[in-house]
Amino acid sequence: MSATDAGAATTLAVVVSPGVSPYLPRTLRGLAEQTRPVGTVLVVDTSAPGREVGTGVPVHEAIDAAGLREVSTVRVLQVPAPRTFGAAVRAALAEHGQEGQAAPWLWLLHDDSAPEPRAHAELLRAGESGPSVAIAGPKQRDWAQPDLLLEAGVRATATGRRVPDIEDGEIDQGQHDAREDVLAVGTAGALVRRTFWDELGGPDPALGPFGDGLDLSQRAWLAGHRVVVVPGAVVHHARASYQGLRDLSSARPDPQTVPDPRRSFAARRRSQLFVWLTTTPWYWVPLVVLAILALAPVRALWRVATKEIGLVAAEMRAAAEVLARPAAVWRARRRHRATRRVPLRYLRPLRASWRDVARAKRNERRSQAAGRAHRVAPSELEIRERAALARQRRGTLALVLLGLTTVALVALAPLLTAGALRGGALAPLDAAARELWRTATSAWVPAGLGHAGPADPLLTVLAVAALPLGGAGGNVLTTAVLLLAVPLAGLGAWFAAGAATRSVLLRAWAAVVWALAPALLVGLGQGRLGAVLAHLALPWAALGVARAVGVHRRDVIVSGLADARRSDDGDDEPAAGPLPAAAAPEAVAPTAAGSISAAAGGGLALAVACAGAPVLLPAAVVVLVLLALVVPRHRRLLALVVVPPLLLLGPLLTAALGTLPDGGWRLLVADPGVPLASDAGAAWLAALGWPLALPGLAGLGEPWLTVVALAGGAAVALVAVLALLRGTGRARAVRAGWVAVVVGLATALLSTRTPVAVGRDLAGEAQVVHGWAGAGTSLALLGLLVATTAGGDGLREWLTERSFGWRQLSAGVVTAVMVLGPLVTAGAWLATVVDQRGQEGPLLALEGREAPPVPALARELQTGPERARVLALSAEGETVRAEVWRHAGPQLSETSTAVAARGLTSAGAPAAPDDATAELYELVAELATGTTDAAGEQLGRLAVGVVLVPPVTDADDATTRQDLIARLDATAGLERVTENDSGVIWRTSRSTGAAGAAQSVARARVVSAEGQVLATVPARPVGASGRVAAGEEGRLVVLAERADTAWRATYNGRSLRATTDGWRQAFELPAHTGRLEISYEPAWLTPWRVAQAVGLGLTVLLALPVRRRREETT
Incomplete structure (x- = not known):
């Protein structure tokens, strides 16, 4: 037997093609032109009804046209619609039967991987150099541009991430020909020892068309074999699947014929994650699963930031599909264990690190930048002119x-x-960033006696802008x-x-x-x-x-x-x-x-x-x-x-639509x-x-x-x-x-x-x-x-x-x-x-706040567990103006266009006050005329702990102010504290037995069925939270806030029945001890906030600037 005949007898080539694809004729011609012919060639036709992707030429005619039958024995096998390349090869070998057992080598070829004439001889020489070689892979060059290098072995990390050590457009000048032992080679053109194939059963059934070569090669190393790359053997690879030129799910030609690797990204990412899960030590698997779960949204957000919108869903889909197949991962790990002869650390010298990946990426970016600079390098005149213009x-x-x-x-x-x-x-x-953010994201307007309604969108903008300022406050x-x-x-x-x-x-x-x-x-x-x-x-x-x-x-x-x-x-x-x-x-x-x-x-x-x-x-x-x-x-x-x-x-739009019959559209104009x-x-x-x-x-x-x-x-x-x-x-x-x-x-x-x-x-x-x-x-x-x-x-x-x-x-x-x-x-x-400086006019009405609007006593009550309020009574001519303050005077964060619009009827006229406002007005009228003998209790029910009469400058207002002060001094239930720059200050009396004294001035109070205050609950800016001691049946917890259906209360985690105490929100309390939590939670709030966070967050990522290349004509 001649050397040529011996070579022919040693190899069984398997070519997998979905019919006669546009690439198959060239691949068959490459097989026919081998200097060391292949003995038997199995052409595996994977086409099936609905999966005909060929040119329409019968497979036998393509074989005859290539002249392959003249040098090799050729069989055409039908394997309709196999899941993967490995499955097609396994099915072909099983159908070929004992005839293929005599060939010690399998040469695996894709329909788009055309070998050069010496490829088979070089691969066989390397494979026969020693019994330890299980897989010999060729060097891959581009299909359309034969001088461009694509692959000379595969370098990858333990996570399955490939190292891009070969740049796009890199010409093959033998710079990587020194490589021999490599972590992996691709299946396109790989020569595999038949005994090894039978031992391992080929690539994992779950992998293909990507990741199967890495999986098979790593299993070869762990089984005690070697994987080598043979630079003298060259295969020209079109990488049709990688370039997205055919649908990976059906093998149909993609209607978009322009090569675009993004179309195959999901399948490649899925294969990488699968290989990571199957090759990591068992004790790391839970952490790898958590890492995949955490990395998927992070990588998806990064794709948004880099404007690769088409890859966002691919990132999420790849992670979901891998984690949704735990059985496939378990079977793959079991196959690994069954054939492993050496520990996993045996792969460590062959694997790359994340530093290698980062270095290769950095070199790739530098090379691309240098290429762009070379293509559009400006002249000296251009540089000077640009500098002068700038x-x-x-x-x-x-x-x-x-x-x-x-x-x-x-x-x-x-x-x-x-x-x-x-x-x-x-x-x-005055609110710091944290408090401002809480107000902006709440559906309760913390002004006066409280109002249901959305915060103005302006507060959200201010809250975001105030975040870098921290506690410096919104005034800055x-x-x-x-x-x-x-x-x-x-x-x-x-x-x-x-x-x-x-x-x-x-x-x-x-x-x-x-x-x-x-x-x-x-x-x-x-x-x-x-x-x-x-x-x-x-x-x-x-x-x-x-x-x-x-x-x-x-x-x-x-x-x-x-x-x-x-x-x-x-x-x-x-x-x-x-x-x-x-x-x-x-x-x-x-x-x-x-x-x-x-x-x-x-x-x-x-x-x-x-x-x-x-x-x-x-x-x-x-x-x-x-x-x-x-x-x-x-x-x-x-x-x-x-x-x-x-x-x-x-x-705001939701509130406007919900109140449209009452003139809600005004919210968009306010x-x-x-x-x-x-x-x-x-x-x-x-x-x-x-x-x-x-x-x-x-x-x-x-x-x-x-x-x-x-x-x-x-x-x-x-x-x-x-x-x-x-x-x-x-x-x-x-x-x-x-x-x-x-x-x-x-x-x-x-x-x-x-x-x-x-x-x-x-x-x-x-x-x-x-x-x-x-x-x-x-x-x-x-x-x-x-x-x-x-x-x-x-x-x-x-x-x-x-x-x-x-x-x-x-x-x-x-x-x-x-x-x-x-x-x-x-x-x-x-x-x-x-x-006109110093004079208030239409062109400049701004001024600085001179003295603190409320004294320290009031601020202590406002920020303490009682969350008491301040009632400010200002003299204006012969009238008295009343304001309820929760903070140091009126605040921008307490304003709301939705609340302000409720002061008008649908016809645009001033509306009648609601029950809460009417009670406040009635109390103010009684205080101003000195006709109340229960001021303390009335103020306590409004959670007012301090009454303040600010100073005035107008003489007419001063007279009214003095009369008001005199009447308040004589009012039972008020205790005058002091007079300072803030004005004259009274405290709501809580002295037991004192005339007109309040039982409590807390915003959240526990009252009996008869209205007796039993205890107070520590209040928050919106709501309350605290432990409540056991007590009698029929008691209520009453909030000095307007009632609304969105108020929620739980007692030891169980919801309480809502009720009202006049205009106030109340809940029925059980008699036993428990933990009380009161909050305001409209049904629409959480969906809107989630939608805002996701939508606006993605928009911010999309808006992140990327380097803009100069547009020029040369």
Whole structure:
């Protein structure tokens, strides 16, 4: 027998193919061309009804066409629809029977793994070099590009993670040919000793098409054999399964023919986890299971952060499918034990560590970065031009911010050291981050006698922003936002304008106009924190939308010369100005891809804007829907922009829908904060930037007052109208801006026409409050700036191409109006604020809180286990105003648009007080007239521990105040404590036997059936918790809070029956000792909070920035 015949007799090749696939003919030709022919070739046809994936050519014809029958014995076996590659091989060997037993070697080939002519000879030489070799694997190269190296043995960690030690596009130059003993080789082209195959039964039945080679190779090592890679044997592998070119579940050709490894990721990850579970020591298995459970969501979140959204479900599915098959894992581990001859630590020298994986990943990233840098390496001229452009932009932005900061300091300098700010629509925010977060996520408004209702979404934004401040309190946050609002607004407008124009001067102008807009300045002066935040967030939302749909302007590098030109969005005008001689005439800007990160970021910014001004939510939805009709691409990403505000405002929307017949829709028009009335003025003022009637300006009378006040808005509106004359692609952006203008003006008009609460104006007069027009005015101004900057983009270059004439003169006049108009209006505002400093007016109503509103005694009662309240009685003319305080005076965290709206009827008139308010008013009337002899008991039932009469400055109020103090001194049940900067203070008497004394002032009291107070329960900000001693039957626990069906109480873990004590919430208590827990838990609260946490958390991950490659044309 010749050497060739001996070689033929030693090997049985098994080719598994789903019919005649596009790859099979080349693989069969490779077998036919072997220098050392194979004796027998089994072609395993796995096609079945519904799984025909071949070309339609019969298998026998493909074999004949390859000439394989001339050199080898060929048999075609039908194994319909096997689960895995290993199962197909096992079935073929079983059907082939004793004929294949004589061949000591099995050569395993996929239909897409074509061997080179010397592959079989080299593999056989390596296999016959010693009896310890059980598996010899070839070196794999690319199917389409034969020089590219794919695999030279497999390196993997103990968890089954492969080391990417061969880079994408790496050319085979023999750099890995020194390898011999390796942890594993792939099954494509592997030569396997037949006795070893029979001993182990092939790969695990649960594995394939991925992980089977790693499993088989590791079992070979543990059985005392060797696994070697043979660099001289080369197989060209198409990796059709890896590239997702056929459906892994049915073997059908994937309808998406573009190679994409992401389509096979779930199967690869599942195989890796399965191998990890089956090869880890038994005592580590529980920890591995826990690790898989923990890693799956973490890895899924990481995929969200890296914008690999298609892999999120794959991560979760892979972990679930592996953990759902404990029987398969157990059988695999049993097979491992049955064939293991050496301990697992025998694999340690062959396995890689996580450091090897990290090092390989780092090298891969560096190589890719170097490749990108080589492909787009800028010239020296480009580098210098880019640096000069960057310096110009940074310098201009710095000057803009410096100027705006100076304006803010001049106007607001006294507020820097004023402490907690209050006035207008702003109340102090003493709560630390933790308390603020608890209030923001509660469904109970802890104000006065308590109210059911969602917290304003603004509190959630403030709570998140306050987290880095820890215990510093919300006052630091609100002060910082208000004092930095002007430069922060300019910063946002600078970047947003960059999406419409790359002109430095236009961006600077837009930043100044936006930062000095009357809507911001007046809202800032009146303490309208929500409107200020909305104004700050709107530019970022607009920038996110522009980048999401890829319509933002970009710097374009043209043919090696750095020339900052505006992009050509397909139908835009060509770049103005003559191109350098070296420039290619056809060079155009690249088409911008949509950005899911920008959409998520824009959605978060819009959520902040809508939290500050809920009326912007329907306005934003209208604008985005209209934009989706006209943007040329990526319009589906606009849906993502709406998700965060819908989630954040979800509880408020639910409350609005639930009270729709009673005017619940007003919740979307109301502004967070203290209800503050203002004179809206004429409707057309909003079009020129003013959200209220024109205020008085220092030293100006009519008509100059109107001219100066409206100069800025009129200039911007005029230029925006002229922008409509621009043609081509810029007209689309201009029209989009005008859509926002129209929607914004409609929003402002709706706001000023809608009553939302009963409140006061700046003079302290009670009246019905209408919505604030500032948010709609800001949206309209944003649209005007979009139209202006988009219309003015490229205008300078266009003018330089024309001879000097009327065009240039007109442009000069318009530019002067653009610059001087806003500056005149802002200058007049600044002069007025400085001139009227210290006087409360419509332009600056903010002031610092001087003395502590409540004394130390009251704070001790408010924060102690009783959680007693303070009743503040303020003299106002001949009337007395009453407020119930739970904290150090009125707090921003106690305001709620939902609660304020209940003060109106469906027709918008003031509503009658409810029972709780009526009882409070009745008590205040009796205290003010001195007609009560049981003040202590009445106050105790309201959980009021301290009565306070604050100081006043008005002479008329002082007279009423003295009369009130005299009557309170004479009231039984009150004990005067002291008088200090906070005012005159009385304590509710609890002296036993004293006239009018209270039995208790605790917020949670245990009372008998006769109404006698038996004990108190330690209260929390919302609810109560504590042990209750045994007592008589029929007793109740009564909360000094308004009754609501969402109150829950448990006693030793068992629910209590709810009842009421008038308007108060109560529960029936058993007679035995127990642990009492009272909380407020509406059914909708937990689902909404979970949805918010998941939805907003994922949006934040999506918005995390990734490195943005410079877009350029070369």
